[in-house]
Amino acid sequence: xxxxxxxxxxxxxxxxxxxxxxxxxxxxxxxxxxxxxxxxxxxxxxxxxxxxxxxxxxxxxxxxxxxxxxxxxxxxxxxxxxxxxxxxxxxxxxxxxxxxxxxxxxxxxxxxxxxxxxxxxxxxxxxxxxxxxxxxxxxxxxxxxxxxxxxxxxxxxxxxxxxxxxxxxxxxxxxxxxxxxxxxxxxxxxxxxxxxxxxxxxxxxxxxxxxxxxxxxxxxxxxxxxxxxxxxxxxxxxxxxxxxxxxxxxxxxxxxxxxxxxxxxxxxxxxxxxxxxxxxxxxxxxxxxxxxxxxxxxxxxxxxxxxxxxxxxxxxxxxxxxxxxxxxxxxxxxxxxxxxxxxxxx
Numbered sequence: 001x002x003x004x005x006x007x008x009x010x011x012x013x014x015x016x017x018x019x020x021x022x023x024x025x026x027x028x029x030x031x032x033x034x035x036x037x038x039x040x041x042x043x044x045x046x047x048x049x050x051x052x053x054x055x056x057x058x059x060x061x062x063x064x065x066x067x068x069x070x071x072x073x074x075x076x077x078x079x080x081x082x083x084x085x086x087x088x089x090x091x092x093x094x095x096x097x098x099x100x101x102x103x104x105x106x107x108x109x110x111x112x113x114x115x116x117x118x119x120x121x122x123x124x125x126x127x128x129x130x131x132x133x134x135x136x137x138x139x140x141x142x143x144x145x146x147x148x149x150x151x152x153x154x155x156x157x158x159x160x161x162x163x164x165x166x167x168x169x170x171x172x173x174x175x176x177x178x179x180x181x182x183x184x185x186x187x188x189x190x191x192x193x194x195x196x197x198x199x200x201x202x203x204x205x206x207x208x209x210x211x212x213x214x215x216x217x218x219x220x221x222x223x224x225x226x227x228x229x230x231x232x233x234x235x236x237x238x239x240x241x242x243x244x245x246x247x248x249x250x251x252x253x254x255x256x257x258x259x260x261x262x263x264x265x266x267x268x269x270x271x272x273x274x275x276x277x278x279x280x281x282x283x284x285x286x287x288x289x290x291x292x293x294x295x296x297x298x299x300x301x302x303x304x305x306x307x308x309x310x311x312x313x314x315x316x317x318x319x320x321x322x323x324x325x326x327x328x329x330x331x332x333x334x335x336x337x338x339x340x341x342x343x344x345x346x
Contacts, residue, residue: 047091
């Protein structure tokens, strides 16, 4: 016999079960680690800021390239075994990582600072480039040091704090340098030609890109070796997932360590027979590091095979093998007088 009351009771029970099932599914999804979410999704979502040659730009074939891009590709290689499982999205600010849960990592030429980290509950990975405010000068002027620019006018970016840094340095060293605010490289080119400026001051990472846009020959300009500020650039992830942070950290450390050990993308297969315990641990011949990170034991092998060591990455994008041709400077390995070093991978 048809019973409206029974139907209502049945419907109530069904509704409760559906709600409980949905809640369980939500809880299960919430409980998933970032690594589990990335694996389930099938790709890494990386926030970048395109338009900076050497760090993040698009080549003639529509492929992303640059050091910031290489970090994302290295993470993909560590997690999936290949470097191409990456979805690139434009990250307009580091804060976007805080409120956009689809983002896994931001790699976009960001300076490591207390406020960016603490205020947004974000954590920086290892430094991938020790940047700083420097000076680009026409080679024809024969300028080799900042002191030679005393009493002169220097073009300086108007959208950053470079003008204040330049003024502070000039006053502290009694150089009487006048900063001339500019908005783009076209202004710099014009002021160079008219003699309004004898140099251009900005972060070295930007000066390298500027060399490609000023004049017809990048070799007509040099970047002075001295920097007047420190701007350590590093990628970021959220503070709420220690495992994912460790993967980012050790992925970069693996490339730095590989350079120290003499491991390259070309000789890595022969290095599998090396007797060094640290090299064997790094490449996964001796297990342990992979399981500690929740990855396959050959995770670092995949990173180095596909991306190369830190030196290869540097040279390919902004160093000797690129059009930018920046000197390694303080970005050399620690055993060559630089700041790049990795803790022990064991």
